[in-house]
Amino acid sequence: MAKRSELPEGALRLDRQLCFALYAATRAMTQAYHPALDALGLTYPQYLVLLVLWEEDDLMVKELGAQLMLDSGTLTPLLKRLEAAGIVSRRRDPDDERRLRVTLTAHGRRLRAKAPSVYRCVAERLADQSPRELAKLREQLVALTQTLKGDPS
Amino acid sequence: MAKRSELPEGALRLDRQLCFALYAATRAMTQAYHPALDALGLTYPQYLVLLVLWEEDDLMVKELGAQLMLDSGTLTPLLKRLEAAGIVSRRRDPDDERRLRVTLTAHGRRLRAKAPSVYRCVAERLADQSPRELAKLREQLVALTQTLKGDPS
């Protein structure tokens, strides 16, 4: 191992870590969604799946995973629970039996009517933040994600 | 339920959600730490616990939890795994048997020498980002966490 220059004093303090700020903020955000989602009987990751399907119904697990950055190991059981709750249906594509088509049921589509209240429930708590600042924050996070995922920038 | 004004068109798209940007960035960050932590035999939350203990050894589960925003339901099994790995010791406080004092072992203290390489491994990937921008991002995330946690601002 090559010896390198020392880190600045206190560089390893928890309260200076970007990673911890992210980790804590994400958990706080999930908690903020929890009451509103509880009323719909959804978990937070299930809600994210529905956000995708409400925009574009009838997707393969692969396509859902690409948008959510999740693999079948996470999605398969999650989708089975959504299916058991009567929110989505899971059917093999007859043209390619490897593929599973995930489709909203009538109930799943009806749930969309309640999404605005979920959105507002969290938006209210951020009411004192500038929307522009929040949009900028989101953009920075997307850029950070790209960088961390080995974006060849 | 009171009827409210409509949400802006596309407000519910996944790629416009701050919550998803956070969620994705946190998972990308955890992944970025994974290779370096694997070499130490640590998980990411275990590393966070050690960051705290390296700053201040001999803490109660309560105090650790306060800094990490985690409860005993998460920390108890995590600390038991760190104990099994010989990294921390867990002992009841003789003055108050409710309390559990978590202390680094010699091995746990030695691990600190390898922390800078973990830090650098991730810092390298962010090398093209301005340190000031990253610091600002961290501060915004801390503020966001406070707001979401019902900070009476």
Place this chain on the structure above:
DNA sequence: CAAAATTAAATTGTGCGCAACTAAAAACGC
């Protein structure tokens, strides 16, 4: 066409997070 390679989803196993609950010890109130 048959073997090999690729693709898509499912499965297995581990470790969080967190809500809800329990157990035990200490502090408090009268």
Place this chain on the structure above:
DNA sequence: GCGTTTTTAGTTGCGCACAATTTAATTTTG
């Protein structure tokens, strides 16, 4: 002092995340 309340960890149960592997269907190749 003694019953009540509070505090601190631990336990239980569920649902992610994700690495690693498996299974099965399709595509590619020789």
